[in-house]
Amino acid sequence: MVLRAMQHMERIKKGEKLPFNSLIFCNIGNPQELQQQPITFFRQVAALINYPQIITEQPELVKQLYPSDVIERVQKYLARIPGGIGAYTHSQGIECIREEVAHYISTRDGGIPASSSDIFLTDGASPGVQATLKSMIRDHNDAVMVPIPQYPLYSASIALFGGTMVNYYLEEANNWSLNVHELERSIQQAKKQNLTVRAIVIINPGNPTGNTLSETNMKDIVKFASKHNLVLLADEVYQENIWTNKHPWVSFKKVAVELGLIDPKDTHTNKGLQLISFHSTSKGYTGECGRRGGYMELCGFDEGVRLELYKLASISLCSNTAGQIMVGLMTNPPKPGDFSYKLYIQERDNILSSLKRRAQKLENAFNKLEGVSCQPAEGALYAFPQITLPVKAVEAAKKAGKAPDAFYCLALLDATGIVVVPGSGFGQRDGTFHFRSTILPPEHLLDGVISRMSTFHAQFMKQYK
Amino acid sequence: MVLRAMQHMERIKKGEKLPFNSLIFCNIGNPQELQQQPITFFRQVAALINYPQIITEQPELVKQLYPSDVIERVQKYLARIPGGIGAYTHSQGIECIREEVAHYISTRDGGIPASSSDIFLTDGASPGVQATLKSMIRDHNDAVMVPIPQYPLYSASIALFGGTMVNYYLEEANNWSLNVHELERSIQQAKKQNLTVRAIVIINPGNPTGNTLSETNMKDIVKFASKHNLVLLADEVYQENIWTNKHPWVSFKKVAVELGLIDPKDTHTNKGLQLISFHSTSKGYTGECGRRGGYMELCGFDEGVRLELYKLASISLCSNTAGQIMVGLMTNPPKPGDFSYKLYIQERDNILSSLKRRAQKLENAFNKLEGVSCQPAEGALYAFPQITLPVKAVEAAKKAGKAPDAFYCLALLDATGIVVVPGSGFGQRDGTFHFRSTILPPEHLLDGVISRMSTFHAQFMKQYK
Numbered sequence: 001m002v003l004r005a006m007q008h009m010e011r012i013k014k015g016e017k018l019p020f021n022s023l024i025f026c027n028i029g030n031p032q033e034l035q036q037q038p039i040t041f042f043r044q045v046a047a048l049i050n051y052p053q054i055i056t057e058q059p060e061l062v063k064q065l066y067p068s069d070v071i072e073r074v075q076k077y078l079a080r081i082p083g084g085i086g087a088y089t090h091s092q093g094i095e096c097i098r099e100e101v102a103h104y105i106s107t108r109d110g111g112i113p114a115s116s117s118d119i120f121l122t123d124g125a126s127p128g129v130q131a132t133l134k135s136m137i138r139d140h141n142d143a144v145m146v147p148i149p150q151y152p153l154y155s156a157s158i159a160l161f162g163g164t165m166v167n168y169y170l171e172e173a174n175n176w177s178l179n180v181h182e183l184e185r186s187i188q189q190a191k192k193q194n195l196t197v198r199a200i201v202i203i204n205p206g207n208p209t210g211n212t213l214s215e216t217n218m219k220d221i222v223k224f225a226s227k228h229n230l231v232l233l234a235d236e237v238y239q240e241n242i243w244t245n246k247h248p249w250v251s252f253k254k255v256a257v258e259l260g261l262i263d264p265k266d267t268h269t270n271k272g273l274q275l276i277s278f279h280s281t282s283k284g285y286t287g288e289c290g291r292r293g294g295y296m297e298l299c300g301f302d303e304g305v306r307l308e309l310y311k312l313a314s315i316s317l318c319s320n321t322a323g324q325i326m327v328g329l330m331t332n333p334p335k336p337g338d339f340s341y342k343l344y345i346q347e348r349d350n351i352l353s354s355l356k357r358r359a360q361k362l363e364n365a366f367n368k369l370e371g372v373s374c375q376p377a378e379g380a381l382y383a384f385p386q387i388t389l390p391v392k393a394v395e396a397a398k399k400a401g402k403a404p405d406a407f408y409c410l411a412l413l414d415a416t417g418i419v420v421v422p423g424s425g426f427g428q429r430d431g432t433f434h435f436r437s438t439i440l441p442p443e444h445l446l447d448g449v450i451s452r453m454s455t456f457h458a459q460f461m462k463q464y465k
Numbered sequence: 466m467v468l469r470a471m472q473h474m475e476r477i478k479k480g481e482k483l484p485f486n487s488l489i490f491c492n493i494g495n496p497q498e499l500q501q502q503p504i505t506f507f508r509q510v511a512a513l514i515n516y517p518q519i520i521t522e523q524p525e526l527v528k529q530l531y532p533s534d535v536i537e538r539v540q541k542y543l544a545r546i547p548g549g550i551g552a553y554t555h556s557q558g559i560e561c562i563r564e565e566v567a568h569y570i571s572t573r574d575g576g577i578p579a580s581s582s583d584i585f586l587t588d589g590a591s592p593g594v595q596a597t598l599k600s601m602i603r604d605h606n607d608a609v610m611v612p613i614p615q616y617p618l619y620s621a622s623i624a625l626f627g628g629t630m631v632n633y634y635l636e637e638a639n640n641w642s643l644n645v646h647e648l649e650r651s652i653q654q655a656k657k658q659n660l661t662v663r664a665i666v667i668i669n670p671g672n673p674t675g676n677t678l679s680e681t682n683m684k685d686i687v688k689f690a691s692k693h694n695l696v697l698l699a700d701e702v703y704q705e706n707i708w709t710n711k712h713p714w715v716s717f718k719k720v721a722v723e724l725g726l727i728d729p730k731d732t733h734t735n736k737g738l739q740l741i742s743f744h745s746t747s748k749g750y751t752g753e754c755g756r757r758g759g760y761m762e763l764c765g766f767d768e769g770v771r772l773e774l775y776k777l778a779s780i781s782l783c784s785n786t787a788g789q790i791m792v793g794l795m796t797n798p799p800k801p802g803d804f805s806y807k808l809y810i811q812e813r814d815n816i817l818s819s820l821k822r823r824a825q826k827l828e829n830a831f832n833k834l835e836g837v838s839c840q841p842a843e844g845a846l847y848a849f850p851q852i853t854l855p856v857k858a859v860e861a862a863k864k865a866g867k868a869p870d871a872f873y874c875l876a877l878l879d880a881t882g883i884v885v886v887p888g889s890g891f892g893q894r895d896g897t898f899h900f901r902s903t904i905l906p907p908e909h910l911l912d913g914v915i916s917r918m919s920t921f922h923a924q925f926m927k928q929y930k
Contacts, residue, residue, distance in 0.1 A: 028553065030548065030552050030553045031552075032548040032549060032551040032552040033547050033548030033552040033553070034548070035548075038549075038551050043515050043516045044516055046515040046516070047512045047513065047515035047516035048512065050508050050511040050512035050515065051508045051509055051511070051512035054530060058529075058530065061526055061529055061530055064523075064526055065519060065523065065526055065530070082498050083495065083497040083498030083499070083500075083755075084497060084503075084755075085755050085756075086497040086503050086752060086753045086754065086755050086756065087495050087496075087497040087498040087754055087755050088493065088495045088498070088747075088754040088755055089755060123588055123757070123781070123784075123785060124781065124782065126780065126781040126782065127781055130780070130781070134625070152780075153780060153781075156776075156780045157780060160599070160777075160780070282553075287551060288551045289551065289552055289553040289782070290548075290549075290550050290551050290552050290553055290554060290783070290785065290786035291550075291551065291785060291786065291787070292588070292781075292782075292783070292784070292785035292786075311621075312625075315591065315595070315617075315618060315621045315622060315625070316588070316589065316591040316592055316595070316618075316757075317589065317591065317754070317757075318755070318757070319588075319757070320588060320755065320756060320757035320785040320787060320788055321755035321756065321757075321787075322756070322785060322786075322787035322788075323785055323787075
């Protein structure tokens with residue numbers, strides 16, 4: 001898909017006439033590429049901390065360019081970062097930023113304590129996920145339960161490390177929720193194959209599904225992981241991207257603490273659940289994908305595991321400082337009373353409310369298309385509609401040597417310049433076809449995108465009826 | 466060592482009296498932690514590219530803070546980076562920066578062509594090394610030849626990926642040069658064990674040894690790798706850190722091209738040698754370790770291998786943009802005629818000439834110590850002296866359950882606050898003992914460091930005589 005899109009771009013550059021003038025990349029959650037503006041305070045700190053000597057050398061100019069709380073934050077960081085941001089940091093990450101993360105988690109979870117020693121700062125969420133998978137997979141008998149559909153980081157990493165992926169299917173008809181009977185079916189089947197299931201991955205809000213889990217559902221999952229002694233890998237990178245009013249987002253840590261399966265005052269002992277939660281600067285309203293900023297929090301692991309993960313991190317020395325700083329800013333944004341607070345809140349709320357409107361608009365638009373059904377876009381940056389393809393389209397796809405959903409998505413791309421990802425890239429129940437579209441096209445372009453998609457879809461359905 | 470050093474730091478903070486007031490970290494090549502100043506132009510671009518809207522919003526202020534070539538560079542980058550530095554980039558790295566890298570390599574190698582499509586930008590050199598090792602190691606029968614002593618990234622990564630490390634020993638008496646007979650001995654022994662040797666690692670300038678290879682020696686190595694069909698992994702991260710006047714630094718690519726084993730006009734075909742060269746923003750005079758910026762260049766690999774490495778990179782989406790930008794700046798610094806050129810040259814030369822003086826001073830100082838012999842510090846950021854320890858010291862170490870060189874280094878730390886790394890951390894011939902010290906203590910502190918070390922050493926030798 002991306003390769004074909006690039007070819008189209010080249011052709012447009014060369015002046016060739018195509019049915020569209022520009023490509024719209026709805027294939028990847030990359031907000032700033034689609035004109036989402038960064039948070040000013042975050043960028044001001046990121047700028048000044050790269051060239052901080054001007055604070056003393058040109059104080060008047062600096063005050064004209066940067067608000068006081070930006071200057072203070074830079075000075076606060078530099079006082080705690082030996083050598084500045086050009087030096088290697090602690091392999092677990094800069095301590096004062098891990099303290100900001102711990103404070104953020106604790107506040108988010110209604111006061112449940114969190115400790116900076118449980119936090120690892122990582123180059124985005126992906127390397128954290130990979131490190132924990134790597135540490136759990138000894139050979140192909142070690143298995144990890146992964147939802148279908150899933151974000152391909154999981155399938156790719158498990159394959160890379162030589163483990164086995166055990167599928168469990170989300171219930172599409174029930175808004176992609178998680179059914180414990182399905183989890184039991186899945187683990188029993190794995191056990192029959194003599195696999196050692198070591199962990200279960202949950203993505204909440206869901207990618208590619210855009211669902212959010214209810215707290216009841218989460219309790220069941222936590223009990224299931226605890227019962228089967230599975231590490232719960234909680235991919236919570238979309239925790240700020242909540243569009244539903246049905247229930248607030250709750251962390252797996254909070255749910256497990258309330259069930260008594262994690263003791264936040266003694267996180268170095270397994271009290272029933274071992275949990276690793278991942279977060280990132282790439283999503284939410286921060287949208288700073290290119291930074292590669294992220295963290296993971298460990299709960300219920302003894303010191304030995306922590307040390308192994310530390311050793312693993314130290315092979316590559318440390319995660320990048322720009323990403324670490326962005327994690328600090330994301331988890332400790334301006335507070336009421338700070339100079340930058342008002343602007344920060346305005347920018348944050350504009351981004352989130354616009355994303356919410358776009359999520360609903362896309363969901364509605366998809367549901368209006370013939371043979372398309374889209375579950376509520378409750379969170380994350382995606383909609384994942386199911387398409388019932390005409391038999392003739394499936395046959396034409398077979399003839400072309402393509403998966404039917406890929407066939408549809410390529411036709412969409414060729415006709416409209418809109419890039420989405422076929423469901424087969426994430427996994428789906430046999431015989432069903434989906435695609436994932438981000439909700440990220442800029443709001444002033446969204447009606448156009450929807451109209452191009454709808455026209456294409458009607459023609460496609462007519463052609464293969 | 467580091468743990469003990471941290472404990473000492475805590476004790477000093479608490480006001481406890483120790484034989485020293487501060488610690489000196491000579492254990493890691495982390496220049497900016499030891500007061501090396503960043504290059505101003507690099508930091509100005511890094512700052513402004515984080516907050517570029519002020520170029521249009523506050524043009525007068527910006528001109529007072531930033532030279533014209535800084536502003537131009539930022540605009541040049543942003544014109545080529547869709548979405549700015551907050552967006553994911555191409556998984557191989559931002560194209561215009563890969564072009565800068567290719568141009569740098571070509572200029573460095575006297576005009577031998579280089580192509581941006583052969584370049585992968587990485588989060589420092591380490592992830593590049595890890596990706597290539599990962600792609601070559603299928604199981605423990607796949608082996609990689611690694612010099613002893615070596616930088617532990619190699620041993621740790623090979624172990625992590627389940628491969629086998631095959632040692633070859635550098636010739637200490639011959640300034641840590643590489644003897645082809647030793648390479649042959651090493652590979653024949655591996656073959657007797659039915660190992661498939663797939664690659665050979667060369668670190669030039671050497672880490673921890675601080676040597677540089679002669680071109681004759683490099684030719685022998687290239688022929689050896691070619692003869693045995695080994696991928697040559699050239700760790701060339703210290704290519705700017707050359708202190709010897711004996712010979713200039715030459716890249717393995719240039720040597721291989723001159724031998725006709727790489728065709729720079731057709732790097733996608735194996736013409737006799739497959740080479741991957743690694744470089745980093747962490748060393749040289751850039752010293753920006755915390756950025757995690759680096760690149761690798763592939764020569765002699767077909768498109769399939771390239772695509773596999775691209776897929777591997779794309780699992781984690783891309784390397785961090787701050788590191789990528791720093792790679793661009795390192796490889797394309799200000800040129801004659803640019804506003805920032807004079808300051809840049811002055812800063813660069815100050816750093817390099819000071820490092821050179823420090824390398825020589827430390828080498829001389831080590832060679833004056835009883836029972837210590839230090840090979841010429843010809844390059845990189847390290848000296849790696851051998852210590853002949855008294856029998857009683859070896860016995861005392863055994864009693865304490867420590868390796869003798871670790872015993873010596875801990876005693877040095879406890880007496881002086883100076884942190885170095887025992888030779889056993891890098892590997893050394895049985896029965897020999899070494900330690901690695903960086904040459905990085907600030908110049909105004911170096912005499913004090915040497916005097917503390919010398920006093921300690923005399924006392925240690927006296928105690929165990």
